[in-house]
Amino acid sequence: MVKITAIKEALKALFKPATTKYPHGPPSHVPPGIRGLPQFKDDNCIGCGACAVCCSAKAISIEDKGKTRRLSIHYPRCIFCGRCEDICPEDGIALSDRFELAAYDKKEADVSIEFKLVRCKECNAVVSTKEHLAKVKERILENIDPRIVDEVAADLAKYENLCVDCRRKLSYQLNTHTQKYYSQRWET
Template sequence: MTKLKAVLEGFRALIKGPFTVRYPFEPSPPPETFRGAPKRDIEKCTACGACYQNCPTKAISILDLGKEVAVDVWYGKCIFCARCTEVCPEEAVKMSLTYDLSTYNKEEVRESVSMPAQRCQICGKLITSDRQVDKVIDRVKILPLPLNYHMMVSLCPECKRKQQATLLLGLRVERVPAITIPVAVSEKK
């Protein structure tokens, strides 16, 4: 009986024609919630580094390019888990519907978004991007701030600590014995 059903199914397939999607001659779009290549909105991204810290494979890297800071996603290492989408505070990352990423050279499947950088005014180390600084100032400006906050915001943690110690103690000291907590926000390239 099952053999008869199989035979009838075969004849039905012969009559009705194939069921194939003729990709690549026909488009074959994925469903709406498909996790394709993560794309960054350049207007919203602030290079804060949240996606970098949460990426399980470290496919995202923050690059120091002198006057600019870039957020670079290497699709060769990405596992399309969408963690970066979840933790981005500005909702700048969206998983697009792009799935055809095949390539001859694996280093070239990247997406880079760059923006002006904010460097420390004393030692020149990269802190973060200009926009992140603006956003931080925007969020804390309702609090009572000291008048030199704008200067403090443009210093790296070590220099900021030294300046603050100087102001507190009221004298100019060469070294401030401090417990330096390493904050790995960015990677030097």
């Protein structure tokens, strides 16, 4: 019996290889849900930078220069934890099924995406990307009490191109301070 099993195994090994010729051929199997290289989804990403802040391996960086924000993933630093995908509010980044890290060119180790930056019209500090500010505005107006939508929309138009410090400094002058809402009586 032992002999028959051994012969069967030997024949199997002859006709059906147990391994593939990877890396000279494709790998035999990439399991579903594999944590491969993270990739930006250009149509969804708004350049908010939340993924860079939460990446504990510092594999994602933000570079603000002039009127451009560049967001980059440095693959050699990535530990495939998937935190960037979990934290992204816009489905702008996802782990792919690409698992091969070796490259001939150093440039292939990074991927980048660029955005137009909005700078504060008072002090020139970075506010955020155009896409991020538009999304924040949309979310605020969607979720705010309908009775104050118009007033809040008018306030947003006054301060959307100001940084946080200048918004605070100018809030009384522009009449955008939220204090004006505290005194309003809400009927329930």
